[in-house]
Amino acid sequence: MAHYTNYFVEALRNRVASDIILYEGSKSITAGYLLNSAYSLASALHDSGVNKGDRVVMAVKPGIEFLQVMYANMMVGTIISIIDPEMGRENYLQKLKQFAPDHAFVDSKLILLNEHPLLKFAVLRLNKTVPSFPRIQNCQLFTTGSWLPLFQKHRKVARLIKRQAPTLNFTPIEENSDFLITYTSGTLSEPKGVVHHYSGLSNSIKHLTKLLLDNKDEVLATHLPHYALLGINAGIKVYLxxxxxxxxxxxxxxxxxxxxxxxxxxxxxVPIINYLNRKAAEFPDCVRNIYLGSAPIYNSFLSRLVPLSNTLKITCMYGMTESLLVTIQDGREKLAYTTQGDLVGKPFTNVALSIADDGEICIHSDQIYSHYWQMEKTQNLHFTGDIGKIDDLGRLILLGRKKDMIIRGNFNIYPGLYEPTIHQIDGVKEAVMVGIYNDEKADEEIVLVIDGEEKLTAQNVMKQLTAGKYSIDKEALPDKIILRPIPHSGRQAKIDRKQLVEQLTAENR
Known part of the structure; x- marks a missing residue:
């Protein structure tokens, strides 16, 4: 087998071949089988015309096949974009059009629903949204998951893996090569793809791995595929x-x-915390560590989690798509912090922070993204859009957001992307999306405020946002729709979002 310079592949090669590295339901996979099956798939892909630098889109369910496809593409050296199919049709098609994939790896169920409108209609009667993958011209299709009767020409990943792999020497992959594109919503209608090279992503995984080095007997549970990669590199077991x-x-x-x-x-x-509180139970003793990230971690949430265990270590991480890990902070210390602002902690190794004249947080990091897709290479300094300060102990404190971005769960939501679509709905005069923090959920709620005609109802608007011509991302669907006048201010009578948020917050108290 060829030798690779790629950090992720080398880390897999260094694992004991017989180690089980991932459990998915009743199935599991060893390090050796993952390596060999990925190599077989990479060889088959190479024979099928998949080459270094080709653009690959993935819509594969997290699991064993996801890892096989991911590692095989690493070996070949493609550029991968993981675009969530569970979003508004127009937005999804726009991202696919911009990325223009040469090859697609897609769960067969997503293809089937697109090819059989009657079946899709039947499923829609049971679910509000049905993700599907469109037919793309000049794009080679590979399918994962169950065998299904598809009309499109496609190659089944499982069959390609079963082939006997020839001895091929793939071109070594440079660590500064572009590898993964993650789309953010962006502040404009034009999709914004954040491009990471191998080096930046591997440095993020190395930082996370260091957190686990003292606990080799750790067993991780996750629903996110990148944490499966963390488990492989950290030498621990992962359950999906x-x-x-x-x-x-x-x-x-x-x-x-x-x-x-x-x-x-x-x-x-939050659902686990609520369940344990109802049962007057503590957090399971076997859980020693909870790592929180991808969203603001408010003290109101920590105040509900901390009492459930005296021994549980809670680690809070602040980061973003452009630089995955920025700072780290102990959760119990964070809860004890009562000074103004949100304490997010000290920077990770090789992360340097600075504050611009207007208070915006700037980052220089070994994890920094390469560039935005179809844009020039970025400088090493990233302007985050967050406002903050650094205290005397070198800890970063967030003071607010420069942008209007709403963060709910694991997703960044930009109102400017969706409001133009909402404005097109018949009867809508004006529409504004704002984020209102909900203490019970420990998360922001999206409130859609509409100034509309009398015939308009919240139910009708939600129906149109969920499916059809005016559908938007599933993750951006509002928690509440309120019909009322929208405040304006200034000489140009612009929408006053701040005043609107203050009004809604006061009404929720």
Whole structure:
């Protein structure tokens, strides 16, 4: 087998071949089988015309096949974009059009629903939204998951893996090569793809791995595929679970598998906290560490989590798509911080912070993104859009957001992307999306305020946002729709978002 310079592949090669590295339901995979199956798939892809630098889009369910596809593409050296199919049709198509993939790896169910409108209609009667993957011209299709009768020409990943891999020497992949594109909503209608090279992503994984080095017997549960990569590189076992499981099932899952480590945004843990409080129970003793990230971690959330265990270590991480890990802070110390602002802690190794004249936080990091897709290479300094300060102990304190971005769960939501679509709905005069923090959920709620005609109802608006011509991202769907006049201010009578937020916050008290 060829030798690779890629950090992720080399880390997998260095694992004991017989080690089970991932559990998915009743299935599991060893390091050796993952390496060999990925190599077989990479060889088959190479024979099928997949080459270094080709653009690949992935819509594959997290699991064993996801890892096989990911590692195979690393070996070939493609540029991967993982675009969530569960979003508004127009937005999804726009991102696919901008990325213009040469090849697509897609769950067969997403293809089937697109090819069979009657089946899709039947499923829509049971679900509000049905993700599907459109037919793309000049794009080679590879399918994962169950075998299904598809009309499109495609190659099944499982069959390609079963082939006997020839001895091929792939071109070594440079660590500064572009690798992964993650789309943010962006502040404009034009999609914004953040491009990471291997070096930046591997440095992020190395930082996370250092957090686990003292606990080699850790067992991680997650629903996010990048934490599976963390487990492989840290030498620990990873269990994939369905994030939609009810909290009682999650607690049983934790106890039965002796889970020691959990990663996720605060909103992932709110149902478990509520369940344990109803049962007057503590957090399972086997869990030693919870790592929180991907969203603001408010003290109101920590004040509900901390009393559930005296021994649980809570670690809070602040980061963003452009630089995944910026600062780290102990959760109990964060809860004890009562000074103005949100304490997010000291920077990770090789992360340098500075504050611009207007108070905006700037980052220089070894994890910094390469550039935005179809834009020139970025400088090493990233302007975050957050306002903050650095205290005498070198800790970063957030004071607010420069942008109007709403963060809910694991997602960044930009109102400017969706408001133009909402304005097109018949009867809507003006529409504004704002984020209002909900203490019970430990997360922001999206409130859509509409000034509309009398015939307009909140139910009708939600129906049109969920499916059809005016559908928007599933993750951006509002928690509440309020019909009322919208405040304006200034000489040009612009929408006063700040005043609107203050009004809604006061009314919720």
């Amino acid at each position: 679970w369905e994030n939609g499981m009810d909290p009682a099932s999650k607690v049983r899952f934790i106890l039965e598998r002796n889970i020691t480590t959990l990663f996720g945004p605060p909103s992932d843990f």
